[in-house]
Amino acid sequence: MFYREAGQFKTSYEADQALFPIRQDRIGLAVILLIAFVGIPLTANDFVLTSIMIPFLVFSLSAIGLNILTGFAGQLSLGTGAFMGVGAYAAYKLTSLFPDVNVIVMVLCSGFFSAAIGAVFGLPSLRIKGLYLAVTTLAAQFFLEWCFIRIPWLYNYNASGAIEIPSRDMFGILVTGPEATPLTRYFIVLAITSVIALLMANVLRGRIGRSWMMIRDMDIAAELMGIRPLQTKLLAFAVSSFICGVAGAMMVFFWLSAAEPSSYSIKLSFQILFMVILGGLGSLSGAFMGAAFIWILPVVLKFVPGMLGFDIEAATVEHLTFMIVGALIIFFLIVEPHGFARLWQIGKQKLRVWPFPY
Amino acid sequence: MLYDIFIGPFVQMVEMPDFFLQVLWEGFVAGILYALIALGFVLIFKASGVFNFAQGIMVVFAGLTLVGFYESGVPALLALLLTIGVMGALAYGIERFVMRPLVNQPDIILLMATIGLTYFLIGLGEFVFGGEPKRMIAEELGLPTGSTAIEMGERGLVILQHIDIAAAVIAILMVTALGIFFNKTRIGRALRAVADDHQAALSVGISLNQIWAIVWFAAGLVALATGIMWGARSDVSFALEIVAFKALPVLILGGFTSIPGAIIGGLIIGFGEKIGEIYWGGLVGGGIESWLAYIIALIFLLFRPQGLFGERIIERV
Amino acid sequence: MNAIVSNLAQPVGQPKTAERDLLLRVDNVSLSFGGVKAITNISFDIQKGEIRAIIGPNGAGKTSMLNVINGFYHPQEGTITWRGEVRRKMKPYEAASQGIARTFQNVALFKGMTTLDNIMSGRSLKMHRNFLWQMAWFGPARQEEIEHRRKVEDIIDFLEIQAIRKTPVGKLPYGLQKRVELGRALAMEPELLLLDEPMAGMNLEEKEDMSRFIVDVNQEFGTTIALIEHDMGVVMDLSDRVVVLDYGKKIADGPPEEVQASQAVIDAYLGVSH
Numbered sequence: 001m002f003y004r005e006a007g008q009f010k011t012s013y014e015a016d017q018a019l020f021p022i023r024q025d026r027i028g029l030a031v032i033l034l035i036a037f038v039g040i041p042l043t044a045n046d047f048v049l050t051s052i053m054i055p056f057l058v059f060s061l062s063a064i065g066l067n068i069l070t071g072f073a074g075q076l077s078l079g080t081g082a083f084m085g086v087g088a089y090a091a092y093k094l095t096s097l098f099p100d101v102n103v104i105v106m107v108l109c110s111g112f113f114s115a116a117i118g119a120v121f122g123l124p125s126l127r128i129k130g131l132y133l134a135v136t137t138l139a140a141q142f143f144l145e146w147c148f149i150r151i152p153w154l155y156n157y158n159a160s161g162a163i164e165i166p167s168r169d170m171f172g173i174l175v176t177g178p179e180a181t182p183l184t185r186y187f188i189v190l191a192i193t194s195v196i197a198l199l200m201a202n203v204l205r206g207r208i209g210r211s212w213m214m215i216r217d218m219d220i221a222a223e224l225m226g227i228r229p230l231q232t233k234l235l236a237f238a239v240s241s242f243i244c245g246v247a248g249a250m251m252v253f254f255w256l257s258a259a260e261p262s263s264y265s266i267k268l269s270f271q272i273l274f275m276v277i278l279g280g281l282g283s284l285s286g287a288f289m290g291a292a293f294i295w296i297l298p299v300v301l302k303f304v305p306g307m308l309g310f311d312i313e314a315a316t317v318e319h320l321t322f323m324i325v326g327a328l329i330i331f332f333l334i335v336e337p338h339g340f341a342r343l344w345q346i347g348k349q350k351l352r353v354w355p356f357p358y
Numbered sequence: 359m360l361y362d363i364f365i366g367p368f369v370q371m372v373e374m375p376d377f378f379l380q381v382l383w384e385g386f387v388a389g390i391l392y393a394l395i396a397l398g399f400v401l402i403f404k405a406s407g408v409f410n411f412a413q414g415i416m417v418v419f420a421g422l423t424l425v426g427f428y429e430s431g432v433p434a435l436l437a438l439l440l441t442i443g444v445m446g447a448l449a450y451g452i453e454r455f456v457m458r459p460l461v462n463q464p465d466i467i468l469l470m471a472t473i474g475l476t477y478f479l480i481g482l483g484e485f486v487f488g489g490e491p492k493r494m495i496a497e498e499l500g501l502p503t504g505s506t507a508i509e510m511g512e513r514g515l516v517i518l519q520h521i522d523i524a525a526a527v528i529a530i531l532m533v534t535a536l537g538i539f540f541n542k543t544r545i546g547r548a549l550r551a552v553a554d555d556h557q558a559a560l561s562v563g564i565s566l567n568q569i570w571a572i573v574w575f576a577a578g579l580v581a582l583a584t585g586i587m588w589g590a591r592s593d594v595s596f597a598l599e600i601v602a603f604k605a606l607p608v609l610i611l612g613g614f615t616s617i618p619g620a621i622i623g624g625l626i627i628g629f630g631e632k633i634g635e636i637y638w639g640g641l642v643g644g645g646i647e648s649w650l651a652y653i654i655a656l657i658f659l660l661f662r663p664q665g666l667f668g669e670r671i672i673e674r675v
Numbered sequence: 676m677n678a679i680v681s682n683l684a685q686p687v688g689q690p691k692t693a694e695r696d697l698l699l700r701v702d703n704v705s706l707s708f709g710g711v712k713a714i715t716n717i718s719f720d721i722q723k724g725e726i727r728a729i730i731g732p733n734g735a736g737k738t739s740m741l742n743v744i745n746g747f748y749h750p751q752e753g754t755i756t757w758r759g760e761v762r763r764k765m766k767p768y769e770a771a772s773q774g775i776a777r778t779f780q781n782v783a784l785f786k787g788m789t790t791l792d793n794i795m796s797g798r799s800l801k802m803h804r805n806f807l808w809q810m811a812w813f814g815p816a817r818q819e820e821i822e823h824r825r826k827v828e829d830i831i832d833f834l835e836i837q838a839i840r841k842t843p844v845g846k847l848p849y850g851l852q853k854r855v856e857l858g859r860a861l862a863m864e865p866e867l868l869l870l871d872e873p874m875a876g877m878n879l880e881e882k883e884d885m886s887r888f889i890v891d892v893n894q895e896f897g898t899t900i901a902l903i904e905h906d907m908g909v910v911m912d913l914s915d916r917v918v919v920l921d922y923g924k925k926i927a928d929g930p931p932e933e934v935q936a937s938q939a940v941i942d943a944y945l946g947v948s949h
Contacts, residue, residue, distance in 0.1 A: 013821045076466070124656060127663045130465075131409055135610050135659065138603060139652030150643045202812035206820060207802040209809075210788070214796050217785035224745055225863065226771035226800035235806070266600070270473065277470045282787060315489070322481025329474030334459040337467045 019201055036190055041183055049182035054189050054255045056295050058247050061193045063275040063287035064200060065243030070273070071281035072204060073236035074216025075125055079137035080272045082144035083241045084248025085264030086114040089154045091249035092163045096156055103168040103176055104188065107249040111242040117144070118241020125233045129219075141266050148261035162260040165253050178257045185254040192250060196243060201284055203239075212236050213282070244272075278332055280339025289340040298325065367637035379516045381636050382629065387522040387591075389628020390529045394584040395601070396608040396620035397533065398577040403614045404540075404553045405573040406457065407465060411472040414602020415479045416578060420445055421585030421594035422487040425495060434498035445578030453571040461566070462556070480596065489596065494589025496521060501590060525587040529621075532583060536576070536617055545572060553615070607655030627651045697759070698723045698867055698899050699744065704753030706739055713739040714750070715923045721867065726893050727901045728914035728931075732943060735920040737903045738780055741869045744901070745777055746770035772800055776865035778856045780872045780903075786845040790855050793844055794830055797862025798823040830858045834888060850881040857888060861896075868892065870902040874909060882906065886913060911935065919943065 008023055010016045020026045040053060066080045091110035095103055121140040125133055148154060155163045167177030174180040175188060203209050211232050214222035223229055252259040271294060279290025298321045305317060336343045371378045395413060402410040423444050427437035456471050497503055502520035509515050540546040551559040552569050560566060588598060608627050612619025631650050639646045700720040706713045714736045721727045729737045742748040744755065746767045755762045757773065776797070785793050802823060808816040831837055834854050839847060844855055853873060860868055873889065874882045886909055892898050904910050910917060911931040919927040919934055921943040927934045934940055 013824045128659050132610060132659060135606050135652055135655050139649060139656050142649035142652060146648055199810040203809045206809040206816055207799055210792060210796050211799055213788055214785050217787050218783050221783040223767045224771060224777060226768045228768050319481045319485035322477050326474045326478030330456055330471050333467055333471050337463050
C-alpha cells in the first residue's frame with residue numbers, strides 16, 4: 001500500500017533501465033542524500049562524525065570494493081585489508097614525494113597502485129577457484145603486511161614504523177591531519193564514497209557488470225558465450241582493489257591520521273568480508289547496510305550499558321560485543337542467508353501488499 | 359647476490375649438519391602441529407563440506423578451558439575429562455544451533471557462520487578466562503619435559519625436546535585412530551556417506567544431526583590435543599588464531615578431504631617454512647615465515663590446481 | 676558393420692553437396708580422458724542451413740562432440756574445418772566470437788540474474804563500450820544498452836516469455852529455463868547453434884513449443900542447428916540429417932529414414948553385445 005508502483009508506466013527503455021525505476025525509491029534516495037549532506041552536518045557533533053560517520057563511509061566504500069570482487073564476480077578474497085593498506089601507503093608516499101599536488105588527487109591516484117597489485121594477485125584466479133583462491137589472497141595479505149613492516153622506504157624511515165599524515169590544505173581549508181575539522185573530512189569522504197558508488201552502479205548495470213555476474217554464476221557457460229575469463233576476472237580484481245585502495249587511503253588521511261601496518265591486518269579483511277556477506281553479496285546498498293551493522297553496532301553496544309546505568313569494565317564490554325556480534329552473524333545467516341539487502345526487498349514486498357498478507 | 363641465493367645456503371647446510379638437523383627437527387615439529395590443526399579442518403570438511411574457520415579458536419578455547427579448570431582447583435586429569443565434556447557440549451551446541459538451521463545453504467554461508475562462531479568463541483573465551491596468555495599444565499598431565507641431546511660424533515649435537523617427541527607420537531596415534539574410525543566402523547562409513555551426498559545419506563537412514571555432532575566432537579578432541587601440545591611449547595593465547603590460518607595452505611597441498619594429506623601437507627609447510635626462514639629469510643630482512651607458507655602453496659597450486667592428492671579435474675558441462 | 680557405415684557416409688540419391696555449403700566439417704576426431712576414449716575417429720559435416728541431429732545411447736560421446744565443436748575440449752587427433760578453414764586449437768570464447776552458440780544439457784543459466792539480463796548477456800560479444808563510458812552511463816553506453824535491449828526484446832517476444840522478463844531465472848520452472856537458455860543463445864545471433872537435449876525432461880506441450888521454436892529459428896533466421904535429443908519422434912521430424920554415435924564411434928549418418936532402417940542403429944539402441 002505504501003510502496004506500490006501502480007500507475008507508473010515506463011514508456012521507454014531508458015526509463016526502464018534507470019537505477020531507481022520506482023518513484024518511491026527515488027524519493028527515498030533523495031531523503032537519504034539530504035540527511036547525509038545536510039541533516040548530519042547540521043546536527044552531528046564531532047564524536048558522531050569521527051567515530052561513526054567517517055569510518056562508516058570508509059568501510060562502506062571498501063565493502064563496495066570487496067563486493068565487486070566477491071559478490072559480483074564471485075572471487076573470494078581475504079586480502080582486502082592489505083589492498084587497502086597499499087592504497088594508504090601509496091597515497092602517503094605520493095603526498096611526500098609531490099607535496100604540492102592536491103591531496104584528494106593523490107588519494108584517488110593511490111587507487112591505481114592497489115589496482116595494479118590487486119591484478120597481479122588476481123592472476124592465479126584463472127586456474128584456481130573458490131577456497132583455493134582464498135589462499136592466494138591470504139598470501140597477498142601476509143606478504144603485503146610484511147612489506148609494510150620490512151620496507152622502511154614505505155613509511156619514510158619513521159622511527160615509529162607508522163605513517164603520519166601531514167596537514168594539507170585545499171583552497172585554504174585544512175583537509176587532512178589531526179587539525180582538520182571533522183566536518184570537512186566528513187564532506188570529502190561522503191563525496192568520494194557517493195561518487196564512486198554511483199559510478200559503480202553504472203558499471204554494474206551494463207555489459208561489464210553482467211560479464212562479472214556471468215563468471216560468478218556459471219564460468220563455463222560464460223566462456224562459451226564469448227567472455228574472456230582472465231580479462232574479466234582481472235578487471236574485477238583491479239576495480240575492486242582500486243576502490244579498496246582509495247578507501248584505505250581515506251581511512252588514514254581523513255579518519256585515523258596515522259596508521260601502522262597492523263591497521264591493515266587480516267582482521268580488517270575479515271571485518272570487510274563480514275560487512276559484504278551480512279549486507280548481501282552482490283548488492284551495493286547491502287554494502288552500506290553491512291558496514292552500518294558491523295561498525296555501528298559495537299559502538300552502540302559500548303555505550304548502552306553506561307546509559308542504562310550499569311558500570312561494566314571496558315574489557316568486559318568488548319568481550320560481550322564479540323559474543324553478540326558473532327551470535328548475530330549466525331542469527332542473520334539463519335534468518336536470511338542473502339543478507340540485509342534481501343531482507344529489505346522482502347520488507348518492500350510486504351509494504352507493497354500491506355495490509356494484506358499476499 | 360646469486361651466490362647467496364643459490365649456493366650459500368647449501369654450503370651452510372653441509373658445513374653445519376648439526377644445525378641443519380636441528381632446523382629440520384624444528385620444521386618437523388611445526389609441521390606436526392600444522393598437521394594437527396589441519397586434521398581438525400579435514401574432519402569437518404569431510405563430513406559436512408564446511409570449511410570450519412573456528413578450528414583455530416577451538417584449539418585456543420580447549421586449551422583455555424583445560425587450564426581454567428586446573429586453576430580453579432580441579433586435579434589435572436579430572437580437568438582433562440571435564441574439558442572433553444565441554445568440547446562435547448560445544449559440539450552438540452554447534453550442531454543444534456548453527457549447523458542444523460543452516461543445512462543445505464551454500465558453502466560461503468556456512469563458512470561465514472563458522473566465522474561468526476569464531477567471533478563468539480573469542481568473546482566467550484576472553485569473557486570467561488581473560489585475554490592474557492596462560493601456561494599450559496603439561497607436566498601435571500604427565501607429559502614429558504626436558505630434552506635429549508644427541509651427539510653426532512664430532513659434528514656437534516642436536517637437541518630434541520621431549521614434549522616435541524610426545525607431540526609427534528600423539529599425532530601419529532590420532533591419525534591412525536581416525537583412519538581406523540573412518541574406514542572400519544559403522545559410524546565411519548555413515549560419515550563418508552554423508553560427506554558424499556547429504557540427501558542420499560538421509561535416504562538410507564543415516565542421521566545427519568548425529569553424524570555432525572560426532573564429527574564436531576572429534577574435531578574438538580583434535581583441537582584439545584593440539585591446544586595441549588601447542589600450549590606446552592609456547593603459551594595458550596589468542597595469538598594462535600593467526601597460526602591456524604596456516605592450515606589453509608596445508609589443506610591446499612594435502613587436499614581438503616585427505617587425512618594423510620593433512621599430515622604430509624603439514625610437514626611440507628613446516629619444513630619449507632623453517633628452512634626458508636633460516637637459510638634464505640636473511641636475504642630479505644627476515645620474518646618471511648609469516649607468508650612463506652602461502653607462497654609455497656600458491657606455487658604448488660599453479661602447477662597442480664587440484665592439490666597433491668586430488669584427482670585431475672575434468673570439467674563437464 | 677563397416678559396410679553399412681561406408682554406405683551411409685555417402686548417402687545414395689542425394690547430390691554431393693558443394694564445398695561452399697559446408698559450414699563445419701569434423702575429420703577423424705578422437706578425444707580421450709586419460710585412458711578413457713570418449714570419441715574415436717569420428718568424421719561428419721554440418722551444412723549451412725540444415726538441422727543436424729546427433730543421437731546415440733547414453734555415454735555415446737554426443738555431448739563431448741559438442742564440447743569439441745565449441746572449443747571446450749581439444750581433441751587429441753583430427754581436424755575441424757570451419758567455413759572452409761582448418762581451425763587451430765582455440766578457446767571457447769574464440770569459438771563463440773566466430774559464431775558458435777549453444778545450450779546445455781543441464782540448464783546452465785546465470786542463476787543470480789533475471790531473464791532479461793540472461794538474454795542480454797548473450798549480446799556481450801556485440802557490445803563494445805569500454806569501462807569509462809560505462810561509468811558515465813549517460814551517452815554512448817546507455818545508447819548501446821538500449822540498442823541491444825531492442826534486439827533482446829524481439830527475442831523475448833519470439834519466445835513468448837514477456838511475462839517473466841524481470842524474474843530471476845532460478846525461480847522459473849524447468850521448461851521456461853530451457854526456453855530462456857535458447858533465447859540467450861539466440862541473442863548471440865549465431866551461425867551455428869548447438870542444442871544439447873533441448874527437450875529433456877519436458878512434457879508433451881513444452882516439447883511441441885520447443886520444436887516450433889527450433890523450426891522457426893532455422894527457417895526464419897536461417898540459423899544452422901546441431902542438436903542432441905533422445906526423443907526419436909522429435910529427431911526424425913525436425914532434422915534434415917542424423918548422425919548416430921555409439922561408444923564414441925560413428926555407426927550411421929544420413930537422412931532420418933535411412934538411419935532409422937540401419938541395422939547398426941537398431942542394434943545399438945536395443946543392445947547387442949560388443
